[in-house]
Amino acid sequence: MSELRQLALATLAIASPDAKCAALRAIAPDCALDTSALLQPATLLPGREARPQLVMPRDVPQRALSTLAGRAALIHALAHIELNAVNLALDIVWRFAGMPPAFYRDWLGVAREEADHFELLRAHLASLGHAYGDFPAHNGLWEMAAKTSDSLLARLALVPRMLEARGLDVSPAIRAKLIGAGDVRGAEILDVILRDEIGHVAIGNRWFKHLCEAAGRDPLEAFASLARNYSANLPRGPFNLEARRAAGFSEAELIALQQAHRS
Numbered sequence: 001m002s003e004l005r006q007l008a009l010a011t012l013a014i015a016s017p018d019a020k021c022a023a024l025r026a027i028a029p030d031c032a033l034d035t036s037a038l039l040q041p042a043t044l045l046p047g048r049e050a051r052p053q054l055v056m057p058r059d060v061p062q063r064a065l066s067t068l069a070g071r072a073a074l075i076h077a078l079a080h081i082e083l084n085a086v087n088l089a090l091d092i093v094w095r096f097a098g099m100p101p102a103f104y105r106d107w108l109g110v111a112r113e114e115a116d117h118f119e120l121l122r123a124h125l126a127s128l129g130h131a132y133g134d135f136p137a138h139n140g141l142w143e144m145a146a147k148t149s150d151s152l153l154a155r156l157a158l159v160p161r162m163l164e165a166r167g168l169d170v171s172p173a174i175r176a177k178l179i180g181a182g183d184v185r186g187a188e189i190l191d192v193i194l195r196d197e198i199g200h201v202a203i204g205n206r207w208f209k210h211l212c213e214a215a216g217r218d219p220l221e222a223f224a225s226l227a228r229n230y231s232a233n234l235p236r237g238p239f240n241l242e243a244r245r246a247a248g249f250s251e252a253e254l255i256a257l258q259q260a261h262r263s
Contacts, residue, residue, distance in 0.1 A: 004033045004104055008111075009094035015047035017083055017122075017132065021115040024086065029108060033101055039094050046087040046142065051133030052080060060138055065181045072128040073135050074174070075186060079121035080137040081167070082193070085114040085200075088145050088159060096152040099207075106203045113196045120189045127185070147230055153211050157226045160204025166235045167197055168243040198247045205248035220256055234260050 007027045014020040060077070063070035089111035093104050122132050141163055148155040171194045178186040212219045227234060234257075241254055249257075 002031055004031050004108065005037060005039060005094045008090045008108065009039055009041060012045055012087055012090040012094065013041065013043050013047045015049050017118065020086065021119065024111055024115055027108060029105060033104055035099060035101060035104065036097055038097055052135060052137040054139045055136045057138040057140055060136055065177050068128060071181055071183055072125060072130045075121055075125045075128065076130065076132065076135040077137060079118055079125060079132055081141065082114050082118040082121060084141040086111050086118060088141060089114060091145055092155060095149065103207055110200045110203060117193050120192065124185055124189060153222065154226045154230055156204050156208040157223050158230055158232050160201055161208055162232060162235065164197065165201045165244065165247065168194065168201060168247065169235065169238065169240045172240060194243065198243055201247035220252060
């Protein structure tokens, strides 16, 4: 098996984070690509180990960053988000047929960078005396992926353009807290992640607007409609407008975002 989308599906099914990241890096960016195939998973997706324990977001314990355990819990939460992001990128590659080849290669590149982020955070977590799986985590990102499994337009609108774009907003405050707690290495990793995530959200924006244009839909109208139809909770401010502009959000979209926040 050497076709890109089949390899993405097989990699998504792998439970071990180490094995998943290794299999992902073994996929050649220029390998054969069948954009039309309708693929079917052989196992429940995504593959994951028994740890970390998954809980509701409200049940994730809040810990003070002034303690070592608190900083470790935060780094663990970020690592979990990045591993989820690996799965999300792999999922969009195999699940949705009929897009231009550049679409699939874009998201394979995203998956690789998300794996880099996960490994940076996991190594830092180890330096704090903990391993991935030591703390409970929630599965909100993947739950939205499951909700939007029937629509690529909805997936692009509500995962990279909404949930992952939220990471652009919160990154500066988290970075400041890490610096305040003396965790310079954690702040350095966040700088890398923010830089790359601007590019990832930009990819989501580009392909969302590509589909809107093909369907003759206004991106603002389409996003608002999809958010309503999928019962998505719109993000609350403050917003990192500079990062969102760099990621391809238009001024009209940013104004609408801020108006929705104030209403």
